[in-house]
Amino acid sequence: MTNVVPLKTPPALAVKDLTTGLKIRGIWHQAVRGVSFEVMPRETVALVGESGCGKSLTAMSIMGLLPAKVGKVLSGSVTVDGREVVGLPEREFEGLRGNLVSMIFQEPMTSLNPVLPVGFQIAETLRRHRGLDGAAARAEVLRLMNRVQIPASARRIDDYPHQFSGGMRQRVMIAMAVACRPKVLLADEPTTALDVTIQAQVLNLIAELQAEDGMAVLFITHNLGVVASIASRVVVMYGGDVVETAPVDDFFQRPSHPYSAALLKSVPRADRRPDSLEPIPGQVPTLFQMPDGCRFQSRCAHVMEVCTRRPPLLPGGGRPDHQMRCWLGRPEGGL
Numbered sequence: 001m002t003n004v005v006p007l008k009t010p011p012a013l014a015v016k017d018l019t020t021g022l023k024i025r026g027i028w029h030q031a032v033r034g035v036s037f038e039v040m041p042r043e044t045v046a047l048v049g050e051s052g053c054g055k056s057l058t059a060m061s062i063m064g065l066l067p068a069k070v071g072k073v074l075s076g077s078v079t080v081d082g083r084e085v086v087g088l089p090e091r092e093f094e095g096l097r098g099n100l101v102s103m104i105f106q107e108p109m110t111s112l113n114p115v116l117p118v119g120f121q122i123a124e125t126l127r128r129h130r131g132l133d134g135a136a137a138r139a140e141v142l143r144l145m146n147r148v149q150i151p152a153s154a155r156r157i158d159d160y161p162h163q164f165s166g167g168m169r170q171r172v173m174i175a176m177a178v179a180c181r182p183k184v185l186l187a188d189e190p191t192t193a194l195d196v197t198i199q200a201q202v203l204n205l206i207a208e209l210q211a212e213d214g215m216a217v218l219f220i221t222h223n224l225g226v227v228a229s230i231a232s233r234v235v236v237m238y239g240g241d242v243v244e245t246a247p248v249d250d251f252f253q254r255p256s257h258p259y260s261a262a263l264l265k266s267v268p269r270a271d272r273r274p275d276s277l278e279p280i281p282g283q284v285p286t287l288f289q290m291p292d293g294c295r296f297q298s299r300c301a302h303v304m305e306v307c308t309r310r311p312p313l314l315p316g317g318g319r320p321d322h323q324m325r326c327w328l329g330r331p332e333g334g335l
């Protein structure tokens with residue numbers, strides 16, 4: 001009898017060495033630099049980091065939605081359910097967006113069309129990808145509105161976005177995003193604009209849909225409390241680089257990169273006095289001012305001479321699946 005070796009489940013989303021450029025005043029800058037991570041089916045990976053560190057650009061690169069002419073993927077690979085999407089012609093990408101991979105954004109009002117009823121907008125996705133029209137589309141829209149727990153859906157299907165509260169509009173966006181049961185859902189700060197109760201409801205809803213459909217979720221957030229409650233892995237970005245990636249428990253117990261450690265110290269916690277908060281001094285450098293080597297060096301308390309060289313992403317928290325991009329504690333780092 002031959003031994004059957006169980007095959008490793010392929011990731012739903014695999015980002016490998018992704019470098020995305022932005023053209024500013026005629027010069028291309030690497031706004032996302034060699035980013036790699038994977039998200040398995042049913043898994044939630046959190047992408048965190050300060051404002052301007054390249055989280056949304058990473059998501060836009062995956063969705064093929066970079067601003068035309070000024071943004072492009074310079075190198076690397078993105079596979080969704082095994083399909084390479086980098087370099088895909090727009091016509092082909094249109095067939096995947098909303099179908100294989102979907103995205104929900106922070107502020108639904110900017111993504112919903114204010115002059116079209118919400119039911120019509122949800123039906124648009126169904127028309128495009130599933131060929132549903134008329135009564136069949138309307139019935140499916142109602143089913144989706146019920147699925148995302150919009151009360152009185154039959155009465156509200158023809159209402160306009162402004163007639164919905166922020167939380168309900170976010171549910172409409174989620175209904176549109178999951179209408180075609182995508183393999184991958186990118187959620188770019190979908191709850192930041194909501195109050196905490198509604199935020200918890202929306203997070204629960206995403207988790208329920210994920211459990212039912214087996215979606216992989218990449219959740220972009222500033223909120224480390226949200227990370228702790230929903231993600232199994234964390235990817236920390238700084239200045240376009242992944243500086244640390246770890247299983248969520250390990251990350252909170254042993255944040256290894258000085259930036260991650262500083263990020264955790266800057267967050268209010270119930271078990272700490274408010275005056276023990278330590279904001280990270282300085283700001284993320286702009287793309288024009290990015291230093292060579294480690295991009296955190298100008299703000300780092302442990303900066304060394306070697307930091308002018310870019311550190312590799314290597315195991316750094318005691319576990320092989322906990323990696324960080326820092327010279328600290330490495331022989332080459334001079335310690």
Ligand SMILES: Nc1ncnc2c1ncn2[C@@H]1O[C@H](COP(=O)(O)OP(=O)(O)OP(=O)(O)O)[C@@H](O)[C@H]1O
Nearest residue numbers: 022031050051052053054055056057058067286287
């Ligand atoms: N359309 C654009 N034109 C010029 N620069 C841009 C554009 N979009 C993003 N950038 C720049 O690219 C960098 C990364 O931006 P990105 O939006 O990915 O950050 P982010 O991590 O999502 O931040 P936030 O938490 O504020 O949403 C920033 O320096 C930003 O100013």
Ligand SMILES: [Mg+2]
Nearest residue numbers: 055056057188
């Ligand atoms: Mg963003």
